[in-house]
Amino acid sequence: MSGMGAVVVVAALAVTAVAAWWLRTRDGAVRSTGTEEDGVAASAFDRLGVRPGEADLTVVQFSTAFCGPCRATKARLRQLQATRPGLAVVQVDAESHLDEVRALDVRRTPTLFYLGRDGELIGRSSGAPRPDELTALVDAHTGAGS
Amino acid sequence: MTAASRSVDVRGPRFSAWVTAVVLAVALVLGSGVLVAAQGAVFALGAFAGLRYAPYGAFFRLVVAPRLGPVREREPEAPPRFAQLVGLLFAVVGAGGYLLGAPVLGAVATGFALVAALLNAATGFCLGCELYLIARRALPARA
Numbered sequence: 001m002s003g004m005g006a007v008v009v010v011a012a013l014a015v016t017a018v019a020a021w022w023l024r025t026r027d028g029a030v031r032s033t034g035t036e037e038d039g040v041a042a043s044a045f046d047r048l049g050v051r052p053g054e055a056d057l058t059v060v061q062f063s064t065a066f067c068g069p070c071r072a073t074k075a076r077l078r079q080l081q082a083t084r085p086g087l088a089v090v091q092v093d094a095e096s097h098l099d100e101v102r103a104l105d106v107r108r109t110p111t112l113f114y115l116g117r118d119g120e121l122i123g124r125s126s127g128a129p130r131p132d133e134l135t136a137l138v139d140a141h142t143g144a145g146s
Numbered sequence: 147m148t149a150a151s152r153s154v155d156v157r158g159p160r161f162s163a164w165v166t167a168v169v170l171a172v173a174l175v176l177g178s179g180v181l182v183a184a185q186g187a188v189f190a191l192g193a194f195a196g197l198r199y200a201p202y203g204a205f206f207r208l209v210v211a212p213r214l215g216p217v218r219e220r221e222p223e224a225p226p227r228f229a230q231l232v233g234l235l236f237a238v239v240g241a242g243g244y245l246l247g248a249p250v251l252g253a254v255a256t257g258f259a260l261v262a263a264l265l266n267a268a269t270g271f272c273l274g275c276e277l278y279l280i281a282r283r284a285l286p287a288r289a
Contacts, residue, residue, distance in 0.1 A: 002177030004249065008257040009174045016264040023271055066228040066278045068221055068270075094279050101283055109279055 027127030030114070030137060041121060044103040045113070048092055052115040056086030057122075057141040060113040062094045062101065067109040069128035074110075076131055086142030116141065152223040154197050159226040161210060162192075162202035163267035166233070170260040174253060179244025182256050186237030192230035197223050200230065225275045229266070232274030233259055 033041075045052070045060065052058045059077060063070035077089045094101050094109055104113070112129065114122040114137065122141065129137075166185065173181035192200030211217070236259035243252025262273040 002175060002249075002253070004253050005174035005177045005256075008253045009171050009260065012171075012174075012257045012260040012264065015261050016268065019261070019265055020269050020271070023269060064275075064279050064282075066225045066272075066275045068225045068272055068275060071221065095282055098283060101279070107280060107283075108276055 023127065028125050028129030028133065029127075030123040030125045030129070030133070032123050033121045040103050042119060044100040045115065045119075048090065048097060048100055050090050050115065051088075052119045053117060055088035056117055056143060057138060058088040058090065058115040059138075060090045060092060060115065062092045062097075062104075062106045062109055062111045064094050064109045070110040073112070073128050073134075076129075076134060080135060080138050084138060084142045087138055114141070152196065152198075153220040154203070154223050154226065155207070155211060155217045156219045156221045157211065157214065157217075158197070158203045158206045159221075159229075160267060160270065161206040162200065162226075163263050165202045165205075167260060167263040167267050170256055170263060174256055174260065177244065177249065177253070179241050179252060182237055182244060182252065183241035185259075186234055186241055189230045189234035189237055193227060193234055197227055197230075225272055228278060229262075229272050229274030232277060233262065236262070 048060065050058060050060055061070070061073060061077065063074065074091065077087075081087050081089055092100070094106060094111075100106075104111075108126040110128060111124065111126045113124045116122050123137075166188070169181065169185050169188075172178075173185065188201055192203065197203045236255050240252050240256035240259060243249065243255055245252075265271050265273055
């Protein structure tokens with residue numbers, strides 16, 4: 001028996017509980033932005049081929065090949081797009097756009113950016129968004145459901 | 147079939163994560179570097195040979211899944227397989243620490259692997275997958 005090992009097990013359980021709580025609060029929560037400089041973000045989106053002027057709301061999703069929840073989020077956005085013509089979605093493979101990943105400070109996948117028609121950044125979220133919250137945000141900015 | 151196109155029953159990796167968590171917790175309580183090394187071998191099989199050959203996943207597929215009913219959702223193999231590789235790195239450090247006379251290092255590294263396994267089992271969150279982009283960001287672009 002190892003006393004130290006037992007202590008580590010208890011500590012691991014505590015860390016896991018805190019991490020699970022933190023993820024539950026933070027995952028997919030839309031934050032207003034502020035850390036990234038407008039010019040830097042705008043030019044990064046421009047390099048990615050994002051044209052916000054062409055839709056009421058443009059959602060840019062960063063994904064990687066090793067991201068499980070990215071797939072569900074992608075499917076959800078595709079579904080929303082089918083019924084909301086004001087919504088445009090741009091899918092970005094984070095790994096092949098590392099300069100933009102750094103410029104926009106993307107740390108997790110999926111990370112979503114929400115852009116208005118004027119190119120302004122409405123918000124961003126990391127982790128899979130909750131389906132109802134994503135739908136509500138899209139509806140609020142595409143004029144659907146009203 | 148390429149590795150990227152393979153898919154697994156989503157319940158398999160979650161089941162494997164629970165078994166992994168139990169094995170690592172027992173290894174910590176016993177202070178057993180050999181058991182951590184054995185778990186490391188399990189990670190290595192999943193990471194290098196594929197999840198089809200990962201022992202816990204195979205047990206799930208052959209014994210547990212038939213009792214649970216049909217597969218409702220499948221997911222690509224790549225994310226959980228990459229996570230096995232990250233688990234292997236921690237298990238190597240953990241087993242090395244225990245077996246080479248640095249038990250504190252062994253316990254701490256094994257503890258990190260335990261947190262990752264528990265988090266995956268309880269919430270489906272894949273820590274190894276999240277670390278992938280952070281590692282790629284820090285490294286220069288591939289030539």
